[in-house]
Amino acid sequence: MSSSNPPGGRTLGILNPAAGLKRFELRRHAPAPDLAALVDWHWVVRWSLPAPFEQEILPHPCVNLAIQVNGSIVNGLGTRREVSRLEGTGRVVATKFRPGGFFPFARCPMRRLVDRVVPLAEVFGDAANALEREVLDQPDDLLGVRAIEALLRAHRGPSDPGLDEAMTLAARAQGDRDIHRAEDLARVAGVSVRTLHRAFERYIGVGPKWIIRRSRVQEAAERVASGASVAWAALATELGYHDQAHLIRDFKAQVGFTPAAYAARCAAASAARG
Template sequence: MSSSITPADLTTRGILNPAAGLQRFELRRTAPAPDLARLVDWHWVVRWSLAAPFEQEILPHPCVNLAIEAAGSAVHGIGTRREVARLEGTGRVVATKFKPGGFFPFAPLPMRRLVDSVIPLVELFGSVAEPLERAVLDQPDDATAIRAVEAALRARKGPEDAGLDEAMALASRAQGDRDIHRAEDLARAAGVSVRTLHRAFERYIGVGPKWIIRRSRVQEAAERVASGAPVAWAALAQELGYHDQAHLIRDFKAQVGFTPAAYAERCAAALLKEGAPGVKG
C-alpha cells in the first residue's frame, strides 16, 4: 500500500523559484506500492485555488509523468527545455512520476518519441484512459485515486526486458554520482562502449547520458540557490564536476534561462515576500 513520503525525502529540485510557487499551490507526494517501486519514483498531487493566474517554471527531470486532470489527462515525456505550467482558478492534478526508464514497460511507442512531447492519455492507453480518468477525477480522496492509477499500471505493464534494470541503474548513477562527469566516465564504470551506452539510454530512457548528467548538476545548483543559503560558485562548480565557474554559469543560464546571480535575486525576493515554502509529505 502507498504511504506518504517522509520529510527527509522531500525536495524542491526541478521546481524553479519554489518560494513563489509553493505559497500558491499545495504539493503532496506519496510513495508507490512496493510492487511498482522499481519503476515509479512517487505519485504527486497538486491542488490550487487562485484569484489570479500563476505560472510555475519547471526544470524537468529525465523521466516521464502521467498526469490526470480535468484540463486534459496526458503522458508528459522528458522535457529537455525549461517549462512553464500555468495555474488558474481552482484545480487538481493527480500524477505519477516514473524513474528514468521506468515508463518503458508501459510505453506503446519508442521512448525517444516521447521526448519533449505531451501526448493525450487516450492516444497511449486507448480504451483504458477514459474510465481511469473518471475514476481519478470523480474521487476526491487522493489515496483512492492513486490506487486506481496503480491498478491501471499493473494491468498495462508489458513483459520484462533484460536490459532495463541496468539502464535504470546507470541513469540513477548519472544523476547522483559526482565522480561521473561525462558519458565516457559512465561507460567505463559500466564496462561498455560509449556507443553501447547511448543505444541503451535511447531505447529505455529517451535521452543520452550526457544530458542527464548536465541536467542533474544544474538542478542541484538551482536548488541550493533557491534555499537562500550563500553559494560559493567556484567551489560548487568543482564539486559538480565542471571545468571552472564560467562553465557552470554558462550551463546554468542555458537551462534555467537566467544567470545564477539573476536567479538568486529572484529567489531571494520571493523568500523575502513569501516566507520559506514547504512541501507536504
C-alpha cells in the same frame, strides 16, 4: 503509503519554489512496493487562485502521467525549461516515473516521447477514460493514486534486462559526481559510448551527457533556492565541472537566468512569503 510536503524537503525541478508554494499545495506519495522500481513518486497539486500563475519547471529525465480536468496526458521527457499555467481552482493527480520507468508501459523507444505531450488514451486506450473518470470523481487522493497503480499493473510489459541496466546507469549518471562524461559511464558499464547511447535512447530517451548536466544544474538551483550562500567555485568542483564558468554557463542555458539573477528572484519570493 507515505506522503510528504516539499516545504519540508527538496523541490528539485521546481524553479523558484517559494513563489509557487504560496499559490499551490504539492504533496508526494510513495509508490506501492511492487511498482517502486519504475515509479519515483506520485504527486498531487491543488490550487485556488484569484489570478493566473505560471510555474517554471526544469524537468527531470523522465515521463510524468497526469490526470486532470482539461485532458489527461502522458508528458514525455522534456529537455527544455517548461511553464505550467495554473488558474481558477483545480487539482492534478499524477505519477512521476524513474528515468526509463515508463518503458514497460509505452513499449516503444522512449526517444519518441521526448519533448512530446500525448493524450493518456494514446498509450492506455479505453482504460484511460475510465481511469480519468474514477480519479477526478474521487476526492480522496490516495484512492486516486491506487487507481493509477491498478492501471499500471494491468498494462505492465514483460521484464527486460536491458531496461534494468539502463535505469541503473541513468541513476548513476544523476547521482555519482565522479561521472563527468558519457565516456565515464560507458567505462563503468563496460560498453562502448555508442552502445551506451543506443540503450539510453531506447529506454531513457536522451543520452547520458544530457542527464549528467541536467542533474547538476538542478542541484545548483536547489542550493540557490534554499537561501543558503553558495560558493560557486567550490560548488562547481563538487558537481564535477572544470571550473566555475562552465557551471554558470550551463545554469543560464537551462534555467534561463544567471545564478545571481536566479538567487535574487528566489530571495524576493522568500521575503514576500514571509
